[in-house]
Amino acid sequence: MAEVTLEDLDHVGPATAQKLRESGYNSVEAIAVASPTDLSLSADIGESAASKIINSARRSANIGGFETGDLVMERRKQVGKLSTGCSEFDEMMEGGIDTQSITELYGEFGSGKTQIAHQLAVNVQLPNEQGGLNGSVIFIDTENTFRPERIKQMVQGASEHHNIDYDPEEFLKNIHVARAYNSNHQILLMDSAMELAEESKNWEQPVRLLIVDSLTAHFRAEYIGRGTLADRQQKLNKHLHALQRFSDLYNAVIIVTNQVMSKPDAFFGDPTKPIGGHIIGHTATFRMYLRKSKGDKRIVRLVDSPNLPDGESIISVTPLGLTNP
Numbered sequence: 007m008a009e010v011t012l013e014d015l016d017h018v019g020p021a022t023a024q025k026l027r028e029s030g031y032n033s034v035e036a037i038a039v040a041s042p043t044d045l046s047l048s049a050d051i052g053e054s055a056a057s058k059i060i061n062s063a064r065r066s067a068n069i070g071g072f073e074t075g076d077l078v079m080e081r082r083k084q085v086g087k088l089s090t091g092c093s094e095f096d097e098m099m100e101g102g103i104d105t106q107s108i109t110e111l112y113g114e115f116g117s118g119k120t121q122i123a124h125q126l127a128v129n130v131q132l133p134n135e136q137g138g139l140n141g142s143v144i145f146i147d148t149e150n151t152f153r154p155e156r157i158k159q160m161v162q163g164a165s166e167h168h169n170i171d172y173d174p175e176e177f178l179k180n181i182h183v184a185r186a187y188n189s190n191h192q193i194l195l196m197d198s199a200m201e202l203a204e205e206s207k208n209w210e211q212p213v214r215l216l217i218v219d220s221l222t223a224h225f226r227a228e229y230i231g232r233g234t235l236a237d238r239q240q241k242l243n244k245h246l247h248a249l250q251r252f253s254d255l256y257n258a259v260i261i262v263t264n265q266v267m268s269k270p271d272a273f274f275g276d277p278t279k280p281i282g283g284h285i286i287g288h289t290a291t292f293r294m295y296l297r298k299s300k301g302d303k304r305i306v307r308l309v310d311s312p313n314l315p316d317g318e319s320i321i322s323v324t325p326l327g328l329t330n331p
């Protein structure tokens with residue numbers, strides 16, 4: 007079947023199609039999941055015209071209605087598994103971290119959240135036989151934690167583990183890093199991420215992993231005091247929805263990190279309760295609680311999963327990356 011383009015949609019002429027593309031709406035799917043307000047501002051059209059375009063896109067992309075269980079099953083079959091490189095951790099996740107879902111890593115400072123994110127940015131680039139997804143990475147960095155040197159060390163680790171001479175420079179070229187300077191910027195970066203992922207469909211290694219390290223730091227710093235809680239929650243939810251959409255559209259793994267203190271936190275509450283409430287929709291969400299243990303060991307606890315039992319696994323953070331303890 008020929009691919010549906012923007013021009014095929016009802017109420018979209020060449021000029022509107024161009025404006026939509028310029029604003030980052032490159033595919034029918036991206037329009038199908040947009041809000042009328044956002045679309046009307048981007049394409050300079052009225053909200054009712056925007057709604058009609060969105061409806062037409064939803065019909066074409068078959069998004070927005072009810073689905074039967076067999077279709078949901080069909081999509082579930084496409085779920086990919088990204089290996090962490092640690093056997094217990096992978097077993098706990100029944101083979102690795104799922105695509106089409108958001109995985110939240112939370113824990114205290116130094117518990118290994120950023121290390122796991124870096125390791126996955128390496129592993130996702132490996133071929134399927136080696137636990138990867140043959141994909142590229144988008145890394146939204148809010149606290150200046152991305153370290154290319156660390157990626158190089160981990161690529162060296164992967165080379166030794168698989169006995170293949172990988173080129174660290176090639177791995178670095180497949181990681182697209184953007185600094186987010188505040189929470190609004192962080193939310194806006196999702197538009198660029200969508201654009202890049204869309205473009206990457208033509209690449210040898212399309213984007214299959216999106217990391218937000220840290221998801222919550224800016225929100226925490228900017229929304230101080232009880233009075234701002236609702237605002238913060240609303241923005242965070244919007245951001246999570248954009249992430250969920252991204253994972254669906256590109257069959258991607260989404261990793262978000264969230265620093266918590268060991269004692270309950272005034273703004274984010276008990277660390278064992280979900281932040282941002284329950285995410286609506288069919289996208290699964292996994293939550294993992296990281297704790298420091300002896301030496302380089304870290305305990306990863308699966309706290310909340312839609313389809314797997316809760317469990318614990320132990321990993322080591324070594325100079326060459328994550329390994330079995």
Ligand SMILES: Nc1ncnc2c1ncn2[C@@H]1O[C@H](COP(=O)(O)OP(=O)(O)OP(=O)(O)O)[C@@H](O)[C@H]1O
Pocket residue numbers: 113114115116117118119120121122151156159265302323324325326
């Ligand atoms: N090159 C390396 N070799 C060995 N271990 C390392 C290396 N780099 C980092 N680590 C380990 O990882 C720890 C830092 O973990 P990480 O940065 O993932 O924490 P985090 O959970 O992201 O913390 P924060 O919330 O402060 O960002 C260090 O304390 C160290 O134990």
